[in-house]
Amino acid sequence: MQTLAEQEAWERAYYTLELQGGEAALPFLQDVLKIKPDHAEANYAIGQGFFYKRLMNQALPMSKKP
Numbered sequence: 001m002q003t004l005a006e007q008e009a010w011e012r013a014y015y016t017l018e019l020q021g022g023e024a025a026l027p028f029l030q031d032v033l034k035i036k037p038d039h040a041e042a043n044y045a046i047g048q049g050f051f052y053k054r055l056m057n058q059a060l061p062m063s064k065k066p
Contacts (some may be wrong), residue, residue: 006035013042022049 013028026049032042 006032009035010039010042013045017045022052
């Protein structure tokens with residue numbers, strides 16, 4: 001179960017990602033991970049961003065998090 005702060009942080013990151021793209025959402029995704037480091041969706045979104053920028057050495061560790 002998500003706390004309200006976690007849910008609000010994720011919603012802000014998610015909608016920024018959807019509307020403005022990964023680069024704009026990155027700081028908000030990082031905020032989610034500060035609250036909950038194992039947040040699957042935030043880790044996945046950051047990993048995808050690294051993948052699309054061809055930063056494989058950073059993308060792979062993000063994809064292996066639980």
